[in-house]
C-alpha cells in the first residue's frame with residue numbers, strides 16, 4: 138500500500154481542514170449534480186446505524202442524525218477533521234463514534250453491523266480501492282446499502298479551450314470547446330497543490346469502481362451520471378475552472394454509485 142501517499146495526504150488534510158468545513162456534505166452529493174433531496178438514494182434512516190468513511194467535518198453525519206439515524210460512526214485520516222466533526226456533532230446534541238484511521242486499513246470497526254455505509258466525496262482518496270470496498274462490505278449487514286460519490290472519471294481527462302473562428306480576414310466569434318486532453322485508460326497517480334499543500338490522487342475508470350463492487354459481493358442498484366437542471370438551464374460564461382458549469386452542461390462532473398451487499 139502507498140503509505141507515503143497516505144502520510145502526505147493526511148498532513149495536507151490536517152492543514153486544509155478549516156477550508157473544507159461543510160464542503161460537499163449531504164444532502165449535497167457532488168458538483169453540479171442533483172442532491173439527495175431529489176435523488177433519494179439513501180433508505181429511511183430512522184433507527185439505523187450508519188458509518189461514513191472519510192467523514193470530514195461531520196456535516197453528513199449530522200444530516201443522517203437529523204434524518205433519524207440512531208448510531209453514527211465515522212472515520213477519517215485527518216485528526217483535525219475529526220476534531221471538527223466531534224465538536225459539530227456535540228454542539229448539535231448528537232453522540233458519535235469516530236475513528237482516526239484510513240479507509241484502506243481500519244480495524245476496530247464492528248463487522249456485519251451497519252445498515253448504511255457511505256462516503257461523500259472521499260472514496261477517490263483511497264490508495265487501495267479493492268481493500269476499501271472489501272472493508273465497506275465487511276461492516277455492512279447483509280442487504281445493507283453502500284453509497285459513494287466522487288469526481289466523474291471523465292473530469293480528469295478533459296479541458297475547456299477557447300478558439301477564435303474567423304471568416305475571411307475578420308474574426309467571427311470565440312467558441313469554447315471541450316478537448317479530450319487526458320487518458321481515460323491510464324489509472325495513474327497524479328499530484329496537485331491545494332493552497333500550497335501537496336495532495337495525490339489516482340484516476341480510476343467508472344468500470345473499475347463497478348467491477349470492484351462486484352468482486353466484493355455488492356449488487357449495483359444505481360449509477361447517477363447527471364447534471365442538475367439549474368446548471369443546465371442557466372447561462373454559463375466560459376470558465377476553465379476544474380468544476381466549471383460550462384463543462385457540467387455537457388457531461389456529469391460527479392458520479393454517485395449505490396450498491397447493496399448480497
Ligand SMILES: C[S@@+](CC[C@H](N)C(=O)[O-])C[C@H]1O[C@@H](n2cnc3c(N)ncnc32)[C@H](O)[C@@H]1O
Nearest residue numbers: 150162191193194197214215239240257259262
Ligand atoms: C471532501 S472531504 C469529505 C467531506 C464529508 N463528506 C463531510 O460531510 O464533511 C474528504 C475527506 O476524506 C478524508 N480522507 C482523505 N484520504 C483518506 C483516507 N485514505 N482514509 C480516510 N479518510 C481520508 C480527508 O481527510 C477529508 O476529511
